[in-house]
Amino acid sequence: MSIVEFRQYTLRPGARETLIELFEREFVTGQEAVGITVGGRFRDLDDPDRFVWIRAFPDLTRRRRSLEAFYTGPVWRRHRDAANATMIDSDDVLLLRGPGYLPQPGTREVAATVCHPPDAAAFDAYAVRHLGPEHALHRTEHAENDYPALPVRAGEDVRVWFGPAEPPTWPARRLRLEPVTARSRNRTSTGGRSDM
Numbered sequence: 697m698s699i700v701e702f703r704q705y706t707l708r709p710g711a712r713e714t715l716i717e718l719f720e721r722e723f724v725t726g727q728e729a730v731g732i733t734v735g736g737r738f739r740d741l742d743d744p745d746r747f748v749w750i751r752a753f754p755d756l757t758r759r760r761r762s763l764e765a766f767y768t769g770p771v772w773r774r775h776r777d778a779a780n781a782t783m784i785d786s787d788d789v790l791l792l793r794g795p796g797y798l799p800q801p802g803t804r805e806v807a808a809t810v811c812h813p814p815d816a817a818a819f820d821a822y823a824v825r826h827l828g829p830e831h832a833l834h835r836t837e838h839a840e841n842d843y844p845a846l847p848v849r850a851g852e853d854v855r856v857w858f859g860p861a862e863p864p865t866w867p868a869r870r871l872r873l874e875p876v877t878a879r880s881r882n883r884t885s886t887g888g889r890s891d892m
Contacts, residue, residue: 726771794834
C-alpha cells in the first residue's frame, strides 16, 4: 500500500481548464521526475470550479523528500504563480493509505465516495459485503504530516473508494468525476492505467 494524497481544489470561476492545461503540460512529468506517482486527475461534474487529483508515494519518508524536491525545484518555481492564480483553496487534502487510483482507458465518469464511518468494525462489515479490489479502497493515514508546508486534514478517520457500490447507511459524500484525459481520449484513443 502507498501513501496517497486525495486532493480537492476550489478554483476561481472559469479557471479550471487553465489549471488543467498547465497541470498536464508541466506538473505531471515534473512530479514524476522526483519520484511522485501522479494518479487520476478529474473535473468534478457537479462543481465547475473544482479539480480533484491523486498522487502517491512509496512511504512517508519518500513523500517528504519528493515534495521538498518538487516544491523547491525548477518546474514549480517557474509555474507556481500561474497555478496559484487559479486557486481559491488547495488545502482540502486527505492523507491516506491505499493502492492509488488511475481510471481505465476510455472511462468517462468515475464515482468516488468519501465516508466517515462510525467505527472500524462497522466499516469492515460494510466493505466485506460491498467493496472489492476494483474499488481501490483507501483509509486515513494517521501519521503526522511531516511536510507542513502542504496542509492535510487532520483529526478525521475517513475511507475513500472508487466505482459504484451500495451506499453505506451512515453519511458519505459521493463525487461524480470526469477523468481529465477522458476528453482527449475521445479524440485520440490514448490513455493508460497503472497501479500506484
